[in-house]
Amino acid sequence: MKMTQYSAALAALYSQDPKGTEQSFQHLTPPVLSTLDAQLAAAAEDDGTIISLDHSVVLAKAVIRRIVHQCLDKYSRVSSSETMEEALEYHLLPENVQSELKQRYGCPARTWFESLEHLQEGTSNKNELWKKILDHPMTSYVPMQCQSCGHIIPDNSDGRDDEVGISEEEPTGEELELRAGWFRGPRRAVVFVLRCPNCQSCSRWYRSGHPKIMLNPSRWGRLCGEQEDLRLKLATYLGISLRTCLPLDWDHVWSEFRDEEEDADDQWLLPDENARNFAARLDEGIGYWTGVWAIHPDPSMCEDVTEKYLRCQQRGGHADDSLDNDMERYRQLVQSCLQCSDGVATTQAKSVNGHVLQRANFTSLTIT
Numbered sequence: 353m354k355m356t357q358y359s360a361a362l363a364a365l366y367s368q369d370p371k372g373t374e375q376s377f378q379h380l381t382p383p384v385l386s387t388l389d390a391q392l393a394a395a396a397e398d399d400g401t402i403i404s405l406d407h408s409v410v411l412a413k414a415v416i417r418r419i420v421h422q423c424l425d426k427y428s429r430v431s432s433s434e435t436m437e438e439a440l441e442y443h444l445l446p447e448n449v450q451s452e453l454k455q456r457y458g459c460p461a462r463t464w465f466e467s468l469e470h471l472q473e474g475t476s477n478k479n480e481l482w483k484k485i486l487d488h489p490m491t492s493y494v495p496m497q498c499q500s501c502g503h504i505i506p507d508n509s510d511g512r513d514d515e516v517g518i519s520e521e522e523p524t525g526e527e528l529e530l531r532a533g534w535f536r537g538p539r540r541a542v543v544f545v546l547r548c549p550n551c552q553s554c555s556r557w558y559r560s561g562h563p564k565i566m567l568n569p570s571r572w573g574r575l576c577g578e579q580e581d582l583r584l585k586l587a588t589y590l591g592i593s594l595r596t597c598l599p600l601d602w603d604h605v606w607s608e609f610r611d612e613e614e615d616a617d618d619q620w621l622l623p624d625e626n627a628r629n630f631a632a633r634l635d636e637g638i639g640y641w642t643g644v645w646a647i648h649p650d651p652s653m654c655e656d657v658t659e660k661y662l663r664c665q666q667r668g669g670h671a672d673d674s675l676d677n678d679m680e681r682y683r684q685l686v687q688s689c690l691q692c693s694d695g696v697a698t699t700q701a702k703s704v705n706g707h708v709l710q711r712a713n714f715t716s717l718t719i720t
Contacts, residue, residue: 354396358410361395377418379538380703382693405712412712415705416719420654423596423647426581431563436589439563440465449569452489464490464567478612482592483623489569491583496535496573498548499555505546507575508536508638517547521556529562533577534603534701580605595620595648597657599630600706601689601699602641606630620646628670630661631682639699640689642706645719656716662686 365388366373376384389403392411398404431439441463445453453467454460457474461467467490475481485491496518497504505516513519513536521543523530532541539559546555557573560566566574566582574582580596584607587594593610606627608620622628634640643658662683663669664676671679689698690710699706709719 354404354406355410357396358392358407361392362410362414364395365391377414379701380415380705380708382704385693385704385708403711408708408712409714412709412714415708419598419600419645419705420647423598424649426561426584426596427649429561430588431585433589436563436585437465439567440468442564443567443569445569449489464569478590478592479609479621481590482587482609485586485590486583486623490567491579491586492574493576493579494572494574496544496546496557496575497555497571498546498551498553499557499571500553501548501551502571503548503550506536517549519545519547521545523558527558527560528565529560531559531561533559533575535559535575576605580607583607593648595646595653597627598645598647599641600643600645600709601701601703602633602639603701604630608646622670625672629672629675631671631679632675634682634685635678639701640685641700642686642690643709643719654720656719658686658716 376388380388388411389407392407393403396407398407443463445462445464445467450460450462457467457470459467459470461470467488468485471481471484471488475484495504495507505518520539523541523543527543530541530543532539535544541559543556543558546557548555555571559575559578561578561581563582563585565572566578584594584596587607587609592612594607595610597606597608599605606624608622611619611621630641630644643656644661645655646657647654660669661671662679664671664673664679666673666676675682690706692698693704693707693711
């Protein structure tokens with residue numbers, strides 16, 4: 353009965369203030385969680401002095417659903433083949449990019465479409481093709497930078513925006529698929545203006561989900577979110593199945609791709625060394641993560657894969673065996689972070705999503 357009351361109370365909060373409630377879940381910090389707990393308790397006519405298990409379960413389910421459905425929304429908006437081909441052919445590649453492609457692949461290419469055709473001609477199967485695409489400049493990470501001289505703006509929240517020369521500007525309405533996202537902290541859908549401290553030129557940049565924008569080869573920032581959005585669109589265009597991997601309480605995203613070999617037993621491949629060894633990022637000193645989820649429109653392909661990223665390959669996990677001596681320490685760091693409600697002090701994203709699941713007694717199987 354109490355569970356129903358809390359569910360109805362949360363629905364009422366959404367109904368009364370949909371924007372504010374959505375923002376609360378978008379960046380669930382300790383103060384935001386305290387406020388949300390108090391609002392939920394009041395709406396359910398609870399005194400709120402003790403957070404009940406029913407209360408915790410309702411919020412934990414809401415956290416899972418929001419994260420998963422936000423990810424699934426990207427799959428529902430995958431570009432058509434025509435849109436992808438138009439985007440791949442749209443940009444004339446700068447001379448330095450054309451030279452790099454000729455040097456690396458032995459074939460000149462004036463557009464990304466021509467370069468992709470060359471990759472397809474020289475590859476016998478989809479597994480090898482996708483590995484080449486993952487290593488291709490077309491899908492590489494590109495930091496936000498001056499579009500004139502290439503001066504890079506660090507993607508972290510240290511210092512004020514004006515100290516690195518950037519400011520926010522309202523959209524003009526001409527932007528393609530402008531979206532919100534994390535850049536030096538959580539951001540709404542805005543345009544960034546950089547006044548370069550090196551050459552004094554002005555650059556405009558925004559986060560977008562449109563392939564024409566993400567494929568811009570002229571020093572246009574392609575952060576990990578856009579990088580994976582682009583890979584998803586390209587994989588769909590090429591008939592390759594990806595599932596998205598999201599770490600909890602850490603701003604990052606990557607993907608695993610399905611083994612296309614005939615004798616493969618539903619295997620997911622992860623050639624990216626940095627993604628395989630994501631546990632090692634716990635040593636970077638910028639905070640911790642609290643779990644990893646793999647998400648796909650097919651529910652049978654969705655699961656909590658935290659254990660796979662906290663085990664080496666010799667023990668059935670993803671990480672390189674060279675990290676085996678560190679894995680127990682990494683596991684303890686994640687567990688201690690789950691127990692702590694003070695996400696500001698512990699997680700990279702300053703959020704407490706993992707803690708919300710932990711206090712609801714959600715196991716990996718429950719989450720899956």
